[in-house]
Amino acid sequence: xxxxxxxxxxxxxxxxxxxxxxxxxxxxxxxxxxxxxxxxxxxxxxxxxxxxxxxxxxxxxxxxxxxxxxxxxxxxxxxxxxxxxxxxxxxxxxxxxxxxxxxxxxxxxxxxxxxxxxxxxxxxxxxxxxxxxxxxxxxxxxxxxxxxxxxxxxxxxxxxxxxxxxxxxxxxxxxxxxxxxxxxxxxxxxxxxxxxxxxxxxxxxxxxxxxxxxxxxxxxxxxxxxxxxxxxxxxxxxxxxxxxxxxxxxxxxxxxxxxxxxxxxxxxxxxxxxxxxxxxxxxxxxxxxxxxxxxxxxxxxxxxxxxx
RNA sequence: ACUAAGUGUAA
Numbered sequence: 250x251x252x253x254x255x256x257x258x259x260x261x262x263x264x265x266x267x268x269x270x271x272x273x274x275x276x277x278x279x280x281x282x283x284x285x286x287x288x289x290x291x292x293x294x295x296x297x298x299x300x301x302x303x304x305x306x307x308x309x310x311x312x313x314x315x316x317x318x319x320x321x322x323x324x325x326x327x328x329x330x331x332x333x334x335x336x337x338x339x340x341x342x343x344x345x346x347x348x349x350x351x352x353x354x355x356x357x358x359x360x361x362x363x364x365x366x367x368x369x370x371x372x373x374x375x376x377x378x379x380x381x382x383x384x385x386x387x388x389x390x391x392x393x394x395x396x397x398x399x400x401x402x403x404x405x406x407x408x409x410x411x412x413x414x415x416x417x418x419x420x421x422x423x424x425x426x427x428x429x430x431x432x433x434x435x436x437x438x439x440x441x442x443x444x445x446x447x448x449x450x451x452x453x454x455x456x457x458x459x460x461x462x463x464x465x466x467x468x469x470x471x472x473x474x475x476x477x478x479x480x481x482x483x484x485x486x487x488x489x490x491x492x493x494x495x496x497x498x499x500x501x502x503x504x505x506x507x508x509x510x511x512x513x514x515x516x517x518x519x520x521x522x523x524x525x526x527x528x529x530x531x532x533x534x535x536x537x538x539x540x541x542x543x544x545x546x547x548x549x550x551x552x553x554x555x556x557x
Numbered sequence: 558a559c560u561a562a563g564u565g566u567a568a
Contacts (some may be wrong), residue, residue: 258558258559261558261559262558262559289558290559293559293560297559317558317559321560324561325560336560352559352560352561353567355561355562356560359561359562362562385562386562388562389562389563390562393562394562394563402558420563422561422562424563425564426563427563428561429563430565454563455563456564458563458564460563461564461566462564463564464564464565465564478564490565491558491565492565493564494565495565496564498565498566522565524565525566526567527567528566529566529568530566530567531566532566557562557567
């Protein structure tokens with residue numbers, strides 16, 4: 250049984266989900282009775298194999314689920330955005346005297362915050378506070394993100410202030426969220442304040458931050474500013490990725506950089522992803538360069554993608 | 558005992 254358990258854990262940690270399931274079956278067939286730990290691994294693995302229904306069925310058949318069983322189920326359900334099932338599981342868990350851990354709570358916050366369920370978001374916050382959890386940067390950032398997504402940027406900004414006055418320091422993720430919120434809600438004036446704050450707080454821009462900034466600037470028609478950010482990438486030691494280029498496509502063409510774009514196709518397969526290929530296809534077709542679009546299409550095939 | 562929160566395409 251020890252050997253099987255070790256194998257199970259190795260496959261689990263190594264993301265070899267199918268092997269994990271096989272090991273579990275073999276273990277059961279060899280006459281061993283898997284303990285709750287082993288069963289928890291299978292639940293998680295079934296979720297990772299995208300079979301949420303099977304995972305739930307398997308979970309319900311665990312004779313003595315422990316608090317980890319519940320936390321595994323809850324955080325996976327959160328990723329699947331299955332909020333009703335999350336609620337049921339949390340209630341059942343608490344009825345048994347277990348309490349959701351911080352990972353489950355953060356998953357829950359994020360699950361409702363992303364989808365404009367503001368009421369539920371504050372209910373989860375209330376639960377967290379009543380369970381005595383300290384608010385962390387991550388928690389604050391999810392709340393701020395939730396508010397930005399429903400267009401309440403002013404509230405989000407006052408939350409930022411509250412966060413700081415409670416002694417928690419915002420990070421790049423917090424500012425990425427806020428800046429995107431400002432652009433999407435026509436509050437560009439706030440953006441420069443936020444950028445100044447970041448500077449004062451000594452936070453440096455990472456690639457996601459820069460990509461977000463470029464995308465927002467591009468969508469607001471501020472091509473020069475977006476180009477400045479693009480050119481500043483290498484002095485920040487950042488390498489543009491597929492996100493960068495799919496945001497910058499229209500700008501590179503209007504600034505006469507079509508050559509740079511087609512030279513991208515010489516890059517390694519790993520640089521590309523499906524969205525970038527689709528963006529380029531769409532882009533070349535729209536600007537009336539079907540031959541270039543065909544080149545992109547062929548490159549896409551050699552990179553092993555199938556058109557969707 | 559796995560995992561944390563922020564970015565891109567078409568319709």
